[in-house]
Amino acid sequence: MTLNRRGFLGTIAATGAVLAAPAVLGQTKPRVVVIGGGAGGATCARYLARDSDGAIDVTLVEPAEVYYTCFFSNLYIGGFREFESLAHRYDKLTGEHGITHARAMAEGVDRDAGTVTLAGGEVLAYDRLVIAPGIDFVEGSVPGWDLSRAEIMPHAYKAGPQTQILKSQVEAMPEGGTFCMVAPPNPYRCPPGPYERISMVAHVLKARNPTAKILLVDPKDKYSKQALFEEGWEKHYSGMITRIGPDFGAANVEVRPDAMEVVIDGEVEKVDVCNVIPAQKAGMIAEAAGVTDDKGWAPVNPHSMASRADPRVFVLGDASAQGDMPKSGFSANSQAKVAAMVIRSELTGSKAFPAKYSNTCWSLIDTDDGVKVGASYEATDEKIASVDSFISQTGEDADLRKATYEESLGWYAGITADIFG
Amino acid sequence: MAGRGSINLAFRLALVSALGATALPAAEIGDAGNGAVIWGDCAGCHEIGPEAKNAIGPKLNGIFGRRAAGLPDFDYSKSLTRAGRDGVVWTLETLDAYIANPRTFASGTRMSYPGLDDPGKRADLLAFLRDFSDRPRDIPEAAPTARRTLPELPPDILALQGDPEFGEYLASECQACHQASGADEGIPSITLWPEENFVLAMHAYKQKLRPHPVMQMMAGRLTEEEIAALAAYFATLTE
Structure with missing residues (x-):
């Protein structure tokens, strides 16, 4: 089902279809298939269906009935939110906006034929395809670990049962035990995510198991919001967290799940919980569709989020290689609106406007101690380029940090309403 | 939602041609390829790249976002050390000023470079240097990679003024946080705000008279026409 055999004729056919796009009005209704029901896919499906007033037939391909947001899942680990508060359903997308929810995995894409094949064999035809599958893990990036060991050493980097496993492991740690995180190399989903998680684990351990230790094995020289996290860890969790960077061998790490050991540059560490966040790439279906590059991500046109390989295919969110935007739910939501605007314009002749993108990421360090980083972006021909940014400052007073945390709660309510209706 | 579904072909053509002509989106800092050639003048004293070490001058990896005199293992002039202590951080603006005339920027700098008058060449050199600093994708707070261009809209595009359909598209950015x-x-809620108050508030953020950093950034890049379109859209909301 992998279709990398697109030749000259295929390109001509695809280009012809784009030029002729408004003419698809002659057929029944233009059809858009959206693969992936997360922040990118669900937003795009909703905006397409809502803003076209039923003029576009939208199918959302997503095997899950309930989606758990990765954003805010660290707050569940920290005890600040209930698991069920991360859960979102597709009933408003189907009920209010008339979107068809195909509950199956997409297994293959035939870009020449313009079809998606689902597990179970059903074939969906599309005029435009949106691929928003999030991430998959790069096999072998942490020697000794693979998905079959994820119940012993959870990644918890796709929210759901993995998040619950990690939380219960942290809560069951022996007194004075060691929590270890193997952090991922760039680029990966949610740049501050691993460090917010360290904060949330520390928050739990400080209350339940104050002599426990946290070992952060990080292959990167620097990371997002570093000064803010380091200041917060010293303030709230002094002496609990040790970070081992690449200068002490953190880029050379192996895990032994059966023995609960982590080997850092030849040194064996015995640990009680090990959160392995491997290197990442675009979700499998992007590769199956033949739109990924040799690094495993899908390059897109910055003005539209259309694949560089095929103007009828759009790739959103974590899976896309677009330039400067971090891989985040906010970014995916922002990109989805641009793609929906462009697709509507191509299929129904609605107005097209210049692309605009933005992102903000909030992180919680401890109770009422919230920080944020954000940026605005514009499309250049080469990439989505950052033009402005801001970040919380070290030394801010407690009232501002509390307001920032409360703002993040408002954002969660706002963006999930924007994504799921 | 007024105007949805109606196709104004003349308008669309005007927009498309205007976009092509005025290059509405952000401009790259400069041409990094040209910058690599200019870098030849710097390479006698500075190193850059994965293997770079401090030489006569400090290595310049990660220069964007670094405090002046920020490398612990380089012996800087008193002048640059003082600049760093005073909070000077290397950004597009500060580096541009320093390269234009080093001794005007920091009178006692030991950098013997006479300065580069041509702003275009400085932009190219900055683009080259920027490629060796943190990527915003990985560290969102990293320095910008492009200069924002506020477009000069030709008269036919001023028809965008108060266009609720344009406003609806722009408002989708607001609705990532503010609930409809x-x-x-x-x-806070922004639904059913009177048009005039909305316009005043956006301009207050734009001029940084209102303090919130997210809103200063969001409003900071809105043009007058875009603010008008947003106000027109929010005025059409009926619930």
Whole structure:
């Protein structure tokens, strides 16, 4: 089902279809298939269906009935939110906006034929395809670990049962035990995510198991919001967290799940919980569709989020290689609106406007101690380029940090309403 | 939602041609390829790249976002050390000023470079240097990679003024945080704001008279026409 055999004729056919796009009005209704029901896919499906007033037939391909947001899942680990508060359903997308929810995995894409094949064999035809599958893990990036060991050493980097496993492991740690995180190399989903998680684990351990230790094995020289996290860890969790960077061998790490050991540059560490966040790439279906590059991500046109390989295919969110935007739910939501605007314009002749993108990421360090980083972006021909940014400052007073945390709660309510209706 | 579905072909053509002509989006800092050639003048004293070490001058990896005199293992002039202590951080603006005339920027700098008058060449050199600093994709707070261009809109595009359909598209950015329902916990409601108040508030953020950093950034890049379109859209909301 992998279709990398697109030749000259295929390109001509695809280009012809784009030029002729408004003419698809002659057929029944233009059809858009959206693969992936997360922040990118669900937003795009909703905006397409809502803003076209039923003029576009939208199918959302997503095997899950309930989606758990990765954003805010660290707050569940920290005890600040209930698991069920991360859960979102597709009933408003189907009920209010008339979107068809195909509950199956997409297994293959035939870009020449313009079809998606689902597990179970059903074939969906599309005029435009949106691929928003999030991430998959790069096999072998942490020697000794693979998905079959994820119940012993959870990644918890796709929210759901993995998040619950990690939380219960942290809560069951022996007194004075060691929590270890193997952090991922760039680029990966949610740049501050691993460090917010360290904060949330520390928050739990400080209350339940104050002599426990946290070992952060990080292959990167620097990371997002570093000064803010380091200041917060010293303030709230002094002496609990040790970070081992690449200068002490953190880029050379192996895990032994059966023995609960982590080997850092030849040194064996015995640990009680090990959160392995491997290197990442675009979700499998992007590769199956033949739109990924040799690094495993899908390059897109910055003005539209259309694949560089095929103007009828759009790739959103974590899976896309677009330039400067971090891989985040906010970014995916922002990109989805641009793609929906462009697709509507191509299929129904609605107005097209210049692309605009933005992102903000909030992180919680401890109770009422919230920080944020954000940026605005514009499309250049080469990439989505950052033009402005801001970040919380070290030394801010407690009232501002509390307001920032409360703002993040408002954002969660706002963006999930924007994504799921 | 007024105007939805109607196709104004003349308008669309005007927009498309205007976009092509005025290059509405952000401009790259400069041409990094040209910058690599200019770098030849710097390479006698500075190193850059994965293997770079301090030489006569400090290595310049990660220069964007670094405090002046920020490398612990380089012996800087008193002048640059003082600049760093005073909070000077290397950004597009500060580096541009320093390269234009080093001794005007820091009178006692030991950098013997006479300065580069041509702003285009400085932009190219900055683009080259920027490629060796943190990527915003990985560290969102990293320095910009492009200069924002506020477009000069030709008269036919001024027809955008108050266009609720344009406003609806722009408003989708607001609705990542502000709920259309008017819910206002943690983040205030903006639904059913009177048009005039909305315009005044956006301009207050744009001029940094209102303090919130997210809103200063969001409003900071809105043009007058875009603010008008947003106001027109929010005025059409009926619930």
